[in-house]
Amino acid sequence: MALTFFRGIQTRPIWLYPSAFVATKHVFYCTMKSTQTQTLEKQQPELKASANTQSKTLDNILTDYEAIIGLETHVQLSTQTKAFCSCPYNYGSQPNATVCPICMGLPGALPVLNSKVIEHAVRLGLALNCKLSYNSKFDRKQYFYPDLPKGYQISQFDIPIATGGYVDLDLPVEFGGGHRRFGITRVHMEEDAGKLLHTGNGSYSQVDLNRAGVPLLEIVSEPDMRTGIEAAEYAAEVQRLVRYLGVSNGNMQEGSLRCDVNVSVRPIGQLEFGTKERLSCFHNLDEENVEIKNLNSFSAVQRSIDFEISRQVLLHSQGHGDQIVQETRLWEEGAQKTVTMRKKEGLADYRYFPEPDLPEVVLTKEYVDDVRSSLPELPEMKRRRYEKMGLSMQDILFLANDMNVADFFDTTIAKCADVKLAANWIMGDIAAYMKNEKLSINEIKLTPQELGELIASIKSGTISGKIGKEILFELMAKGGTVKGMIKEKDLVQAIIEINPVPVRKEEIVDPLEIGKLVDKVIAENPKQLEQYRGGKTKLQGYFAGQVMKESKGKANPGLLNKILVEKLNGKS
Amino acid sequence: MDYGLTGDSSPLISIYRRIPDVAMPPGRGFSFRDLYSYLSSEPEYGVSKNVEDKTVKLEDDLLTDPHSFPPTEMLSSVQNPRILLLQCRRHHHRHRLPLPPKPYLQTTISSSLHTSPPPASQIGTLRKSLLSREKTAVELAETYLTRIRLTEPQLKSFLHLSDNVLRDAGEIDRKIERNEEVGPLAGVFVGVKDNICTADMPSTAGSRILEGYRPPFDATAVRKLRESGAIVVGKTNLDEFGMGSTTEGSAYQVTANPWDLSRVPGGSSGGSAAAVSARQCVVSLGSDTGGSVRQPASFCGVVGLKPTYGRVSRFGLVAYASSLDVIGCFGSSVADTGTLLYAISGHDKLDATSSKREVPNFASAFITQDFSESKPLKGLRVGVIRETIDSGVDPEVISSIHGAASHLEELGCIVTEVSLPSFSLGLPAYYILASSESSSNLSRYDGIRYGNQAVSDELASLYGDSRAQGFGSEVKMRILMGTYALSAGYYDAYYKRAQQVRTLVQKSFKAALDENDILISPAAPSVAYKIGEKKNDPLAMYAGDIMTVNVNLAGLPALVLPCGFVEGGSAGLPVGFQMIGAAFDEEKLLKVGHIFEQTLQGCSFVPPLVADGFAC
Incomplete structure (x- = not known):
């Protein structure tokens, strides 16, 4: 096969230096044939998550097994510049538009740590109830891949910035509810790699280094989850946390939040894992179990795990347990199943050693205290506070899901004491309006103060609920104040004169x-x-x-x- | 392009995927076990007894050696303060730890005997003639270019010469004409080692894999030089990526020693040392990972300075071993070397390991004074590192160091011997750490983004072939060793242990420098050897770094300056001695070095190759 190699980088205004590269296109080219083979399984039983012919027997078998699930979550930090250079990162930029000698790994270029990365790591570490390492360091994780410009990734190995924490969460009522606490093994800082764009005919691949050097926090969970929904809810809680903390936009579609899932099954009561022990955390060697990648949504996390559990249980029950091997599997959204991406031949040796170009990361107690005092009220605290207010779990989960909604709610109830009414208005008409208009709560014209005013006016009988609803829609669309609106429409003055007594117990609404x-x-x-x-x-x-x-x-x-x-x- | 390496390329590269299976290629004459045996051997703590024995022997020497008294040519230099001290020397030695008293310098080689003035600052002379409008920068540039044209065919110190020298010189002339301020290095011709990035010239690090590579930026040190008005003459030759001690490891050419063209200039900064020695440029930049500035300085008879780790920004220095690499300076006088250091020092926000410490203006150390009247270094405590004047070191080199020690003593220093018990451990530890870091630092040369790329239809062989064709054998060997040392299961035995040795070395230097102001040792166990002599004996070549690697492990500053000659070549071969100071105390080294150099008489370190002298 005749192949042509082009390499080049567009000379852009940002690139002030005469470049050694021949400008051809926005991307580098290289071949990428043998590295990502997707072998189709032949002997393994065909499984479809939706197939219900098998499901009855499968359900019976499933009850005899227990799944052990752990997650590795990569959170892309929303810092203004990359981790080790002053390039910005904007999702969706022209390929290789935001690169420099440092993030391209040119000879002689050196990394200098962006201090915001430490701050974000400390914020997340504290929010995950972790123990912080006051003296940590960076290490080099070494492997060759065209999206990795230096031939090593700057990461943290044996002394991560945070270890031994946990997250608390409440499962949704429709999934049976319940409170869960999942352990966090570690949180560490590292840099992202570039992206490979595989061409249609597969004869070459293109490298985009915009993402190379973007700071990430990797959160490794303990293998504490047992079902797909638990794992998905854990991931959702991580997303809530990073959004509450402002360390990331947590957007899964853009890859700002990426989940890799480790799954193995074992018969209930047996301590040994289906694949060999040790789910996470020993990073020098690859984890020894089935890992699922390419999960772009929480539902993909849930469904891929459920599929994988079924697949592994079925293999076990049919006596093909030996066919469950250490491998990385890919979730195929279209087919709703996992397929082998690569089998692990032996163990990858990343030859970690301390990064000599970066000094140690030393945290002081004052620094950590400062960061701690700047933390917002976190989702779990909010949920417990709302619970004490007497809200239902469904209301609590809805309101605490989005920090802006929770803030809106909190400001509303500061104005009017009726939490149930406020929750109903927000979850009902306001949420519906936001959904229809595709707006966030901060984008609608209604302010929480006015919502409070509105609810107060209804409660006081100044206006009826129906009028209130009309006013609400006007306020959401046009803004303004409740008082102004009432005056403008001359709605209830007569009543105010005649019936100043507001408290009525049995209102006639028929x-x-x-x-x-x-x-x-x-x-x-x-x-x-x-x-x-x-x-x-x-x-x-x-x-x-x-x-x-x-x-x-x-x-x-x-x-x-x-x-x-x-x-x-x-x-x- | 065919590098004649394609045949054996693929097995070498497969190491990047499956390390532990790969053994060292047979027939290299060097095995990793050799290094390991160094490491696993017990440190020699029981030295004291040996030393006592030696002391006795040396005193015997004193009694019988016909050269124990100053040779007559020394007596002829009336102003030499040493003479005044001679009478009391024996007395001194009885009271202190006995230093082998060989109160003469190895200046017995006839051709070096002509009396010559102490080396003057070329930068100072040049500046004076420029500012007094005695000469123009263009005229000066032409002098240098002519000399380069004459000597370069034999020396081959440069890999690339700048096209802009005359243009840059003209610009300085115009500034002077307009009475504008010119920088402290205005019109100074600087050679830059080719592993230091320059935006207007290729920067290959002496490797095929970077053939024709032109960086889009200047290294911080180069940027500072340009801002000071210096003119970068060209890029000097080196062992590929700085890995070697002879400059024979360059993928492009072998540089010759200006003192004897059949000998190596040392390395890896051999091109920079040879260029300064042959006056092809005024000063030059090198890099020192394990002695790559100091050893060639000694071989070429020039001043070489390895600054404290962190004193000079490494940004733009093609990394070999990041925790050891420093950019260093060459000059024909201590003053020039110090002036160059001052220009490139200081914190750089692009290098997280560069120090924020203030840089003192070293110029005060170079004030010319009359050194004959008093003991200018009175009370300075100098420790001679015992382990460096031991067996395995050329006796003639040892004599020169004794001579230098005596000279220091005459200047008022209190010279004693000190022992660094961990000294012999430094070499194997160094080679493990340097190889480990280099195996990582050189991963970026994968042929994907820059440098030479092999034609291949799949990724693994693209990597394999590009690297097999691009790297030379020494580089491959070090990548293999480093990869091995960092592999799972071997890390603790090699890398971790070497780091422990490093701590040990740092501690013993600290202890010795608490007792002494400076430590001295030879810069290399021998003088320049023949080209090809050690090419196929890497272990012998590595052993030549014994004097210098410990200083890199400890991150300390060290100054090498010529102190004598031994027989060899047509005019003798220069010997350098090394002065090691406490961290960030370059000022003291430069001050002592300057006084030493200005009071050292009877030696002229201008190689015979420079026919036109070096007046400028």
Whole structure:
């Protein structure tokens, strides 16, 4: 096969130096044929997550086995510049647009640590309840790959910045609920590699080094999870945490949050793993179990694990346990199954040794205390606080899921004390509106202060719930204040005059019942009706007062006014 | 391009995937076990007894050696302060740890006998003639270019010569004409070792794999030189990636020693040393990982300075062993060397290992004074490292060091012997650490982004062939050794143990430097040897680094300056001695070195090759 190699880099304004490269395209080229072979399994039983012919027997078998699941999560930090140079990183830039001699690994270039990386690592370490290493260091992890410019990745090996923590989370009610605590083995800092773009015909691959040198935090969990949903919820909690902390945008689609899953199964009661022991953490040698990659969503995490558990259990139950080998498997979203990506021949030896170009990372107690005091209220604390307020778990999980929503809620309830109402408004109409308009809570025009005002006005009876809803939609779309809106529309002044007593226990909201009262009052006041129809529309207030009197103050003012106007104007 | 290496390329490269299976290639004449045996041998703590024996023997020498008294030519130099001291020497020795009193310098070789003034600062002379408008920078540049044209065919010190020398010189002339401020190194012609990046010239590190590679940036040291007004003349030859002690390891050419063209200039900064020695440039930059500045300085009879690790930014220095590499300076006088160091020193935000310490202006150390009147170094404590004047070192070299020690004593120093028990452990530890780091640092030369790329239809052989064709045998050997030492299961026995030795070495230097202001030793166990002599005996070549590697392990500054000659070549071969100081105390080394050099008489370290003298 005849192959041509091109290498080059576009000379860009950012590249102020005369370059040694011949400018051809935005990317480097190299061949990438043998490294990523995807072998199709032949002898292994065909499994589909959705196939229900087998599922009944499988369900029976599954109950005899237990899955051991651990996650390695890579979090891309949202620092302004890369970990060791001053290049920015913007997802989706032109290939090789944000590179420099340092992140390209040119001869003579040296890394200098971005101090924000340490700060983010400390923030996450504290949030994960970890013990921090006050003296840690960087190490080199060595392997050859075209997306790794230096031939080694700057990472942390034996002294990670944080170790031995845990996360608490609440499983969703629809999955049975329950509180879980999963252990965190370690958190360490490292740099990202570039990206390979494989061409259609496979004759060459292209290298984009924009991502090379972008800071990552790798979070290794203890193998504490037993089901796909637990793993997915763990990953979701990590995403919430990094977003709360502002260390990453946590976006899985862009690869800002990446999960690799380790799965093995064992018969219940047996201590040995299906594949050899040791799930995580000993990084000099590859982990010895089935690892799943290419998981771009939480549901992919969940479904791939469930598939993998079924696959491994089936192999075990059929006496093919020996076919479960140390390997990396790829989740195929289309086929909803995992396939072999590469089998591990022996163990990869990364020949870690301390990075001599970077000084040790020394944290002081003052520094850590400063960072600790700057931490926001974390999801778990929020959930426990909301729980104490008496909210349901469904409400709690919804509100605490997004820090901005939680903040909106907190500001709302500071204005009006009714937490249940506030939660209902946010989770109901506001959430629906955000979903329809594809807006985040910070993008809608409604401020939490006004929502509080609105709820207070409804509660005080100033306006009815129905009017409140109308106002809400206007506020979300146009902004403004509740008071302004009420005044502008001249909605309830009469009622305020006549019925200053706000507290009503059994509000009459049935339109028919209110209609009857209105009919009665109109019938009793033919003179006023004539005057009204003659143009003296201010008499509406008189009628409304009479109806309210008749209802002993229980009629819903919004409905009352609406029905009254209709009847006064002779409709129906 | 065919490098004649394609045949055996693939097995070598397979190591990157499966390390532990690979044994050393047979027939190298050197095995990893040799290094290991160094490491596993017990440190020689029981030296004291031996030393006592030796002391007795040396005193016998004193009694019988006909040269025990100053040779007559010394008496002729009336101002030599040494003469005044001679009478009391024996007295001194009885009271202190006896230093072998050989109160003469090895200046018995006739051709070096002509009396010559002490080396003057070429930078100072040049600056004076420029600013007084006696000469223009262009005229000076032409002098140097002419000399390069004459000597370069024999020496081959440069891999690349700048096309812009005259343009740069013209610019300086115009500035002077307009009475504008010119930098402290205005018009100074500097050679730069080819493993230091220059944006306007190729930077190959002496390797095929970087043939024609032109970096997009200047190394920080080079940038500082240019900002000081220096003119970079060209890129000097070196052993590939700095791995070697002879400059024979260059992929392009072998540089000759200006004192004897059949001999090596030392290495790896052989090109830089030879260029300064032959006055092809005023000063030059080298790099020193295990002695690569100091050993060639000794071989070529020039001043070589290895600064403290962290004093000079490594940004732009093609990494060999990052924890040991430093950029160093060559000059024909201590003053020039110090001036060059001052220009390139200081913290650099692009090198996280560069020190934030303030850089003192070394110029105060070079004030010319009349040294004959008093003992200018009175009270300075000098320790001669006992292990460096031991067996395995040329007797003539040892004599020269004794001579230098005597000279220091005459200048008022208190000279004693000190022992560094861990000294012999340094060499194997150094080769393990340097190889380990280099195996990692050289991973980036994979043919993907720059440098020579082999044609191949799949990735593994693309890597394998590019590296097999691009690297020379010494580099491959060190990559293999380093890869082995870092492999799982071997790490503790090699890398970790070598790091422990490094700590030991640092501690013993610290202890010795608490007792002494400076330590002295030879710069190399021999003078320059013949080209090809040690080419096929890597272990012998590695052993030649014994004097220097410990200093790199400890990160200390060291100054090598010529102190005498031994027989060889047409005019004798220069011998250098090494002064080691405490961390960041370059100022003291330069001060002592300057006084030593200015009071050393009867030696002229201008090689015979330089026919036109070096007036400029």
